[in-house]
Amino acid sequence: MxxxxxxxxxxxxxxxxxxxxxxxxxxxxxxxxxxxxxxxxxxxxxxxxxxxxxxxxxxxxxxxxxxxxxxxxxxxxxxxxxxxxxxxxxxxxxxTEPVVHRPPKDFHQLTIRIGKGVVDLALDVWDTLIFAGHLMAVGAKSLLNPRRIRWAACVAQIERAGLDAIPIVATTSFFIGAVVALLGANMLQQFGAQVFAVELIGIAVLREFNIIITAVLLAGRSASSFAAEIGSMKMNQEIDAMKVMGVDPFEALVFPRFFALLLTIPLLTFVATLAGLLGGMLVTWSVLDLGPAFFIQRILDNVGASHFLIGMSKAPVMAAVIAGIGCRQGLEVGGDVESLGRRVTAAVVHAIFAIILIDAMFALAYMELDL
Missing domain, CATH: 3.30.750.24 (STAS domain)
Structure with missing residues (x-):
């Protein structure tokens, strides 16, 4: 006992x-x-x-x-x-006496922070490659077997990410075109070459501003939305429940958003192009007294469709980057609200940075190709 x-x-x-x-x-x-x-x-x-x-x-x-x-x-x-x-x-x-670790100072601390940053960057690149590979595999399966595609989710995302964004994209592009026209008119009037403001507006809008404005707006609108939606599901363990039931989150959540942006960004870019040209045309008509018929004819003769095609060629890449960054940041959300806020912010910042970087790379490539 x-x-x-x-x-x-x-x-x-x-x-x-x-x-x-x-x-x-x-x-x-x-x-x-x-x-x-x-x-x-x-x-x-x-x-x-x-x-x-x-x-x-x-x-x-x-x-x-x-x-x-x-x-x-x-x-x-x-x-x-x-x-x-x-x-x-x-x-x-x-x-046993406790070991006191003195915190590093000055240059030592700087080297530690740089080292941690390099390691974090390498891990982030590795995770991005894994995400891209998984998404490509799901996309290939969906293309080989279209019945795997969740068409209802794709249509819903097309409406939310694409059609609902038309007013803000058109309005912003209209004012950007108007601002470019005002700057061009004021600068070129000093040299008596105000007529070339039409070419300036056409090249700027068709080649750069249409896709840049569309991509930046969707980065703030759709990338954050994707990260918040998927991140909220990750916090509530809904994604874990999907995996338990045998549902691939990439097929159910990531691919519909990726597919929706891939279809809608070219449409929004076209809308942005029309709105930007309209804003520039109204400014040149009111300030330089160049009528709409003259404006359109000069665009067709001196600018042409090549600049428009160059701008549209960037659209699929921008769509893939925006959708990929937003969905990936959502999948990286932890179990607390603070993590959700950090990931949503990171989705917007990373997407905008990637957009500017990709546009610069396209500009360098087309310059080397003399396009």
Whole structure:
């Protein structure tokens, strides 16, 4: 039968002998530990008799070591081997001095931050490649077997990410075209070449501003929406539930959004082109007194369709980047709201940065090709 912790102290012999019996455990020790420490406080030479201890845990071992002022002389302890091993382990842990790590300073701290940044960048690139590979595999399966495509989800995303964005894209592009026309008219009037403002508007809108404005607006509108929607599902463990049911989140969530942007960004770019040219045409008509017929004819003769095709060629790449970044950041959301906010912000920032970088790469490539 289990007995509570007890002890007896014999001081008539030298050294004094403390005999412990019963269960010296956290639940059975009671006040025996405090009483033993009080009895041994003034004794410097004590021998411990622990053969009567039935059970001993780390709490009991710690109480015995503290009663012995933190040190046990193995030659003054009579106990079973397993009891001695536990006492030695607890004594070593108690008497181990904590190691103080001084925080790095100045240049050392800078190198650590740079190293962590490089490692984080490499891991992020690796995760991006994994995401892109998974998405390409799902896209190939969907193209080979169109019945796998969730058409209802694709149509819903086309409406939300594409059609609902037409007013804001058209309005923004209209004013951008008007601003370019005003700047061109004011600058070229100084040289008597205000008629060339039409070419300036046409090349700027058809080649650059149509796709840039559309992509930036969708980066702030759709990329953040994708990250928030998928991230919220990740927080609520809905994505884990989909995996348990055998549903691939890439097929159900990522591919419909990717497919929707791939179809809608060219349409929105075309709308942005018309709106930008309309804004420029109205400004040149009111400021330079160049009528709409003259404006359109000069666009057709001196600008042509090549610049429009160059701008449209960027649309699929922008769509893939915006959808990929938004969905990937959503899948990286953790279990708290703070992580959701960080990932949504990262989706917008990364998408806009990628848009500017890709447009610069396209500009360099077309310049080398003399297009």
């Amino acid at each position: 289990d007995e509570p912790a007890q002890f007896s102290l014999e001081t008539s012999v030298t050294p004094a002998r403390a005999s412990l019996v019963g269960d010296w455990t956290a639940t059975r020790m009671g006040s025996a530990a405090a009483e033993l420490a009080a009895e041994l406080r003034d004794l410097k030479d004590v021998e411990f008799e622990l053969l009567g201890v039935e059970r001993l845990d780390s709490a009991g071992a710690l109480a015995i070591i503290r009663a012995a002022s933190g040190r046990l002389d193995p030659g003054r302890v009579r106990a079973r081997p397993e009891t001695m091993r536990l006492l030695e382990m607890v004594e070593e842990a108690v008497n």
